[in-house]
Amino acid sequence: MAVDAGGIASAVREELEPGLRGEVVCPGDRGYDTARTVFNGMIDRRPLAVIRPADASEVVRCITLARRHDLRLSVRGGGHSVAGNAVCDGAVMLDLSAMKALRVNPETRRVRAGPGLTLGEFDRATQAFGLATTLGVVSTTGIAGLTLGGGLGWLNGRYGLACDNLISAEVATADGRLLRASVQENEDLFWSIRGGGGNFGVVTSFEYQLHPVDLVLAGGLSYPLAMAPGVLRFYDDFAKTAPDELSTAASLGLTPAGEPTVSIAVCYCGPIAEGEQLLRPLRRFQSPVDDGIQPMPYAVLQSTRDEGFPSGRRHYWKSGWLREVTDGAIETLMRFLPQMPSCASGVGLQQLHGAASRVAPSATAFPHRAEQYDFLIGSQWSDAADSDRNLQWTRALFEAMRPHLEESVYVNNLGDEGPGRVQAAYGENYPRLTALKRTYDPDNLFRANHNIDPSTDIVSGEQ
Ligand SMILES: Cc1cc2nc3c(=O)[nH]c(=O)nc-3n(C[C@H](O)[C@H](O)[C@H](O)COP(=O)(O)OP(=O)(O)OC[C@H]3O[C@@H](n4cnc5c(N)ncnc54)[C@H](O)[C@@H]3O)c2cc1C
Numbered sequence: 001m002a003v004d005a006g007g008i009a010s011a012v013r014e015e016l017e018p019g020l021r022g023e024v025v026c027p028g029d030r031g032y033d034t035a036r037t038v039f040n041g042m043i044d045r046r047p048l049a050v051i052r053p054a055d056a057s058e059v060v061r062c063i064t065l066a067r068r069h070d071l072r073l074s075v076r077g078g079g080h081s082v083a084g085n086a087v088c089d090g091a092v093m094l095d096l097s098a099m100k101a102l103r104v105n106p107e108t109r110r111v112r113a114g115p116g117l118t119l120g121e122f123d124r125a126t127q128a129f130g131l132a133t134t135l136g137v138v139s140t141t142g143i144a145g146l147t148l149g150g151g152l153g154w155l156n157g158r159y160g161l162a163c164d165n166l167i168s169a170e171v172a173t174a175d176g177r178l179l180r181a182s183v184q185e186n187e188d189l190f191w192s193i194r195g196g197g198g199n200f201g202v203v204t205s206f207e208y209q210l211h212p213v214d215l216v217l218a219g220g221l222s223y224p225l226a227m228a229p230g231v232l233r234f235y236d237d238f239a240k241t242a243p244d245e246l247s248t249a250a251s252l253g254l255t256p257a258g259e260p261t262v263s264i265a266v267c268y269c270g271p272i273a274e275g276e277q278l279l280r281p282l283r284r285f286q287s288p289v290d291d292g293i294q295p296m297p298y299a300v301l302q303s304t305r306d307e308g309f310p311s312g313r314r315h316y317w318k319s320g321w322l323r324e325v326t327d328g329a330i331e332t333l334m335r336f337l338p339q340m341p342s343c344a345s346g347v348g349l350q351q352l353h354g355a356a357s358r359v360a361p362s363a364t365a366f367p368h369r370a371e372q373y374d375f376l377i378g379s380q381w382s383d384a385a386d387s388d389r390n391l392q393w394t395r396a397l398f399e400a401m402r403p404h405l406e407e408s409v410y411v412n413n414l415g416d417e418g419p420g421r422v423q424a425a426y427g428e429n430y431p432r433l434t435a436l437k438r439t440y441d442p443d444n445l446f447r448a449n450h451n452i453d454p455s456t457d458i459v460s461g462e463q
Pocket of ligand 1: 039075076077078079080081082084085086096115135136137138141142143144145146147148149150151152153197198199201202203204309412413448449450
C-alpha cells in the first residue's frame with residue numbers, strides 16, 4: 001500500500017516508534033535540518049523521515065516498512081559521499097550514525113565495527129592496541145561507505161584496501177533477512193560488498209583484519225609550482241619502485257596567499273631507520289620549501305588532513321585512474337593550476353600499489369587492481385556565488401586530462417555522473433554485479449547509490 005507524502009511521517013511513527021530504541025526525526029521536528037545535512041554543502045535535500053536505528057533488528061524493521069509502503073530508502077554511514085546519496089528528496093533516510101559498537105580482539109587481531117563509525121573513532125580504538133587496518137586519509141569519513149566502495153589509504157601498499165581486510169559482514173537484505181557474508185557463508189554476497197557499495201543490502205556490522213602498526217614515518221614535502229614538472233617526474237619514478245611499506249600521494253593546490261604549489265606526501269609503515277634511508281633520495285631531490293616528514297603515531301597521521309576538509313563546504317569532484325604521470329598530463333596541470341578558482345581546492349594523485357594492486361581484478365567487486373594513481377580534482381569552496389566558476393574550471397580540467405586517464409574511475413569519488421560512469425567504475429565486474437543485484441535486490445530497493453540497475457541488459461549494457 002502506498003501512502004501519500006503527508007501521511008508518511010505518521011505511518012513511520014505509528015509502525016516504528018513503539019519499542020524503538022533509536023530515533024525518528026520528521027519535517028517540523030527539532031533537529032530535522034541537522035539530521036538531513038551531509039558533508040557536501042551542495043546537497044540540500046528533504047527526506048520524508050530520518051530514522052536512526054539502534055541496532056540490526058531496527059534496520060530490518062525499517063527495510064520492511066519501506067517495502068510495505070513502497071518508499072524510497074537512502075542509507076547514511078558517515079555522510080561523506082560527495083554525490084550526497086545518503087539523503088534524498090521524498091525518501092526515508094536510514095541514518096546509521098548511532099550504530100558505533102566496536103570490539104577489538106587483540107589476540108586474533110580482529111575488530112567488529114558498527115556502520116556509524118568514522119575513521120577517527122575506529123583508528124583511536126584499534127591504535128590503543130597498536131593495531132590498524134587500511135582506511136582513508138581524512139578521519140571524519142565514515143568507515144561504511146569507504147569500505148563498501150573499496151577504501152584506499154596509507155596502508156594499502158602493505159595491507160591492501162579496506163575491503164581486502166574485511167573478514168565478514170552482517171548484511172540486512174531487501175527481503176528482510178539478516179545474513180552473514182564471508183568466504184564461508186554467502187560468498188557471492190561477500191564478493192559483491194567488497195567494492196559494490198550499498199547496492200546489495202545494509203551492512204549492520206563489519207569485521208576487519210588488523211595489523212601491528214605503531215609509529216610511521218610520514219609527512220609531506222612542498223615546492224613552488226614552477227618546480228612541478230621535475231618534481232612530478234621524479235615522484236612518478238620513485239613511487240613506482242616503492243616497496244609495499246611505502247604509500248605515497250602527490251597534490252597540487254594553492255597556498256592561502258594564492259601561490260600554486262606541488263606537494264609529495266608519504267607514509268612508511270616499516271622500521272623507521274629503513275624508512276629514513278629509503279626516503280633520502282626523495283628528500284634530497286631539489287630543495288623543498290617545506291619538509292614535514294617525521295616519525296609520528298599512525299592515528300596522528302590519520303587526522304593531519306582534517307583541517308582541509310571541514311563539513312559544509314561546497315564540493316564538486318571529477319576523477320579517473322592515472323597509470324603514468326606523463327609530460328602531457330604535467331603540461332595540462334601546469335596550464336590549469338594557476339587559474340584554480342578556490343584556495344581550498346586541490347588536485348590529488350593517491351597511489352594504489354603493492355598488496356592492493358596484486359589482488360586479482362575479479363577476486364572482489366573492486367576491479368582496479370594495478371599500480372596506478374587515483375587522480376582526483378577535488379574542488380571545494382564556501383560561497384554559492386562561486387559555484388559556476390568552480391564547476392566550469394573543474395570540468396574543463398577534467399576534459400583536458402581525459403586523454404591521459406583510464407576510462408575507469410573509483411566509485412567512491414563519483415558525483416551524480418550517470419549510469420555509464422557507474423559501469424566504468426565496475427568494468428569487467430559489472431555483469432556479475434548485475435546478476436547478483438537480481439538475486440539480492442531484484443526490485444532495486446537500494447537504488448539511492450551509484451546504482452547497479454538489475455534491469456540492465458548484461459550483454460548490450462542497455463537499459
Ligand atoms: C573528505 C573526504 C576524504 C576522503 N578520503 C578518501 C580516502 O582517503 N580513501 C577513499 O577510499 N575514499 C575517500 N573518500 C571517499 C569516501 O570513501 C566516500 O565518500 C564514502 O562514500 C564515504 O563513506 P560514508 O559512510 O562517510 O558516506 P555516506 O555518504 O554515508 O555513504 C555513501 C554511500 O554508501 C552506502 N552506505 C553507507 N553506509 C552503508 C551501510 N552500512 N550499508 C550499506 N550501504 C551503505 C550508501 O549507498 C551511501 O549512499 C573521501 C571522501 C571525503 C569527503
